[in-house]
Amino acid sequence: MNTGSNGPGEVAVAADETKTDGAPEGREQGLGSKAPEFIKARRMLHLSWQVGVFVIGLAVVVAGIIMLPLPGPGWVVIFGGMAIWATEFVWAQLVLRWTKRKVTEAAHRALDPKVRRRNITLTAIGLVIVAAIVGFYLWKFGLVMPWKIKDQ
Template identity: 80%
Template sequence: MNTGSNDPGEVAMATDKAEAMTDGARDERGLGSKAPDFIKARRALHLSWQVGVFVIGLAVVAAGIVMLPLPGPGWVVIFAGMAIWATEFVWAQLVLRWTKRKVTEAAQRALDPRVRRRNIILTSAGLAVVGVLAGIYLWKFGLVMPWKIKDQ
């Protein structure tokens, strides 16, 4: 189709072709290396770039794993490391897409009024059980502050 054409048949074909391309390439768009072209043009440079991205991403993911039991935003740091990997590796891009899809689905489920009502009921029941158990413990053993414990 040239820019001066007003033929409706050509416009329809171009629209159909664009729609087919976006449908087929929806999962394919954005996959692959995001390295600058001058780096991708040289195999050795691109390989060393990928090794550097992998090592940096690995360090960030490892720091996130360490932060899981320790204070710190562990999951956020892990996903940041995955995002670093996703600049170079297709598998990391696919994992991030899958994770984003699952988080979006979970957020939509959490906004469902029936699920919210169920979660509130379960939380209330759990707090009631914990309260009853704490009351039984205090009734049976009493409350002794650590600074009032006598050495025996």
């Protein structure tokens, strides 16, 4: 903790050195605004900053939602918008932490040898079924598109 003579500013710096649960900041950053100190020091400027961050994050999230049915990296853009919100809002930081934890757990489960073997087996069975359906279609109708099939 720094004991310089900067007054009230030092208390804010010392409070930012630890997370809310008391763990050092090196592992995981604490919750709260990541705005520069000169913005946080002025109430109206900080409120304007938060509105700007919210509007920009909202625009990115809406663009990601639009990309879900259209070509484009919809989910990546949505999480990018959430990351923009997380620079300023605690609720977005908590959502991102929860999402990161769930994705990490899913990745570990997917790498489990039993789960990988099951997934490979199910994929192989699915491919055999699709190949059988395509083979039957080609045997029955040849290379004719479904909309050109006449009653036989």
